[in-house]
Amino acid sequence: MRAHSVLIASNRGPVAFTLSDNGALTMRRGGGGLVSGLSEVVRGTDVLWVCAALSDGDRGAVRQAPGGRLDQAGNDTGPVRMLDIPPPIFHRAYNAVANSTLWFVNHLLYNTPTAPQFDTRFRREWESYREYNGAFALALAEEAAHDAKVMVQDYHLTLTPAMLRVERPDLRISHFSHTPWAPPEYFSLLPDDVAAEVLSGVLGADHAGFLTARWAGAFMDCCEAFLGARIDRAARTVTHEGRTTRIGVHALGVNGAGLRARAAEPDVESHMTAIRDLVGDRRLIVRIDRTELSKNIVRGLAAYREFLGRHPEWHGKVVHLAFAYPSRHDLPEYREYTAAVQRCAKEIEDEFATDDWDPLILNVHDDYARSLAAYRLADVLLVNPIRDGMNLVAKEGPILSERCALVLSREAGAAAELGPDSLLVNPYDVSGTATALHEALILPEEERIKRGVRLREAATAMPPHRWFEDQLAALG
Numbered sequence: 001m002r003a004h005s006v007l008i009a010s011n012r013g014p015v016a017f018t019l020s021d022n023g024a025l026t027m028r029r030g031g032g033g034l035v036s037g038l039s040e041v042v043r044g045t046d047v048l049w050v051c052a053a054l055s056d057g058d059r060g061a062v063r064q065a066p067g068g069r070l071d072q073a074g075n076d077t078g079p080v081r082m083l084d085i086p087p088p089i090f091h092r093a094y095n096a097v098a099n100s101t102l103w104f105v106n107h108l109l110y111n112t113p114t115a116p117q118f119d120t121r122f123r124r125e126w127e128s129y130r131e132y133n134g135a136f137a138l139a140l141a142e143e144a145a146h147d148a149k150v151m152v153q154d155y156h157l158t159l160t161p162a163m164l165r166v167e168r169p170d171l172r173i174s175h176f177s178h179t180p181w182a183p184p185e186y187f188s189l190l191p192d193d194v195a196a197e198v199l200s201g202v203l204g205a206d207h208a209g210f211l212t213a214r215w216a217g218a219f220m221d222c223c224e225a226f227l228g229a230r231i232d233r234a235a236r237t238v239t240h241e242g243r244t245t246r247i248g249v250h251a252l253g254v255n256g257a258g259l260r261a262r263a264a265e266p267d268v269e270s271h272m273t274a275i276r277d278l279v280g281d282r283r284l285i286v287r288i289d290r291t292e293l294s295k296n297i298v299r300g301l302a303a304y305r306e307f308l309g310r311h312p313e314w315h316g317k318v319v320h321l322a323f324a325y326p327s328r329h330d331l332p333e334y335r336e337y338t339a340a341v342q343r344c345a346k347e348i349e350d351e352f353a354t355d356d357w358d359p360l361i362l363n364v365h366d367d368y369a370r371s372l373a374a375y376r377l378a379d380v381l382l383v384n385p386i387r388d389g390m391n392l393v394a395k396e397g398p399i400l401s402e403r404c405a406l407v408l409s410r411e412a413g414a415a416a417e418l419g420p421d422s423l424l425v426n427p428y429d430v431s432g433t434a435t436a437l438h439e440a441l442i443l444p445e446e447e448r449i450k451r452g453v454r455l456r457e458a459a460t461a462m463p464p465h466r467w468f469e470d471q472l473a474a475l476g
């Protein structure tokens, strides 16, 4: 058995495999912010990354690799162990509990007159979530050296820290939440025993990390309300059943130099040329999101529509580039939401487009190089989530455009650092967002540049390497 001294665990791993019709496997990088930040950190190291097989392609790769260890996973990552969790268990844990329950609770997304309903079906799903968390705990227990540091990531794996501690009391364990944490009055939607199990699961860690002081505070409030844990808010500790967990705030940022270098590559330049050919010298309002229910794309489009309605002087002079990339299409709510985004976009086209002006370009096909091109050309970046752990789009934009004004939801974690230099909006206030779009467009050049300098400083204050090192250090 290999013994690693640092391990990461997350649902999605740094590599993904596609199975072609003739049975051949192709490897690509795993997607998403969590994965790209951490990949950069572990590249070329011996940090073992334990993740789940997410697709048939992944399962095929695991079955070909002894013990699921993809040690040659690609020169982009360190060693990887992928867990082949039976698909029905994986789907109940990932889709039903992680994405349809814990994600909904932490992002305040329920339409409460009809959902949620915690019934016998949920209990079966919850049992699968336990099994899935248990599979991670077991694999980590097998792979970790004595006294190793294990860094468990996100809401998919809230039970793993406590399970792992039972197996391996010698380990130093951290848990990091990349999402917001719900305040007690909303967390209380969960059945009491489930709420308690989630919280005690995370408290199995020695260190529980959050992206902002607000989410860390909400977690401590929940521990007090549901477990009767002793909280020391000044020292940021939670004591429960004789053990103390330290709470940390680690505001993940961006590697500015790395991002700028990537954005200077020829594929990005050619996308810039293509965008310029399309929009000419019109001003550009940009948004870049995965089409997640929390991203508030529909209200963002409604705000743009109201802005055009109230400001005919901008007709023909501005274009909204809205990149809304596919996400979690296994869930019906996500498919419906994507359709709603497309409907809104069509209505804007129907109402305002003329022969020589397309007010809105909606793009639903993921293309990283094109996103970077859009950042570089943006006059205004719209980031208006209902709620978001951090939101790295808000940090990437200002790094790539010196004169980009940021319209930012006050409910995004990034608002804690970027708020003073952005135009902050209440994400539900469509009219307020429309006003902010207008104010952002007319913000004087000098003021944009001044704010841009401070935004870049804040955005690059804690690049992924430092973020990771800080958490390792917090484990002693």
Ligand code: G6P
Residues within 6 Å of the ligand: 011, 012, 032, 033, 034, 154, 177, 178, 179, 327, 328, 389
């Ligand atoms: C977002 C969240 C992360 C989460 C990820 C999972 O990026 O901010 O906290 O880990 O979604 O996305 P997935 O595509 O794996 O469901």
